[in-house]
């Protein structure tokens with residue numbers, strides 16, 4: 684073999700070895716990642732059920748500190764979350780779209796701030812919401828799931 688070609692052949696061999704090594708390292712979807720995305724899908728399905736019907740996927744009805752005027756979020760905030768319903772005390776149901784809760788806010792709602800608003804009636808600025816907005820009592824899981832649904836699905 685020509686003396687000048689030898690190093691080239693060696694380089695080519697090295698490169699192909701490196702490439703196949705890199706290909707092997709490409710992470711295949713692990714069982715854990717698979718579970719995570721299934722869990723996220725299940726969480727959003729549960730959140731959607733609570734928002735639209737007031738019942739979680741197991742049929743458990745959400746309750747509130749005081750008997751709520753309506754049983755589901757959608758009944759007051761409308762199924763698409765646009766809100767705008769007027770109540771006797773002058774309250775107007777809030778727009779729950781991302782544009783209103785996050786983009787339009789000086790202190791944007793996060794998942795934690797939404798969970799707080801839904802369960803304690805304290806808004807993102809630390810102020811109490813009108814009492815027409817129920818102070819919901821639900822499991823940690825249901826609270827998380829409905830907040831995640833509001834934050835990510837109401838565009």
Ligand code: HEC
Pocket residue numbers: 733734751752753754755756757758759760770774775776777778779784797800801806807811812813815816817819829833
């Ligand atoms: C009986 C009617 C009613 C129901 C049912 C209801 N809400 Fe509300 N909600 C309101 C009203 C009215 C406001 C506005 C309160 C105010 O202006 O102080 C509000 C405000 C909010 C806010 C605060 C928004 C902001 O701009 O600060 C969030 C978040 C919210 N509701 C989420 C929910 C979720 C989630 C559910 C279901 C679990 C729900 N609401 C069910 C009437 C309702």
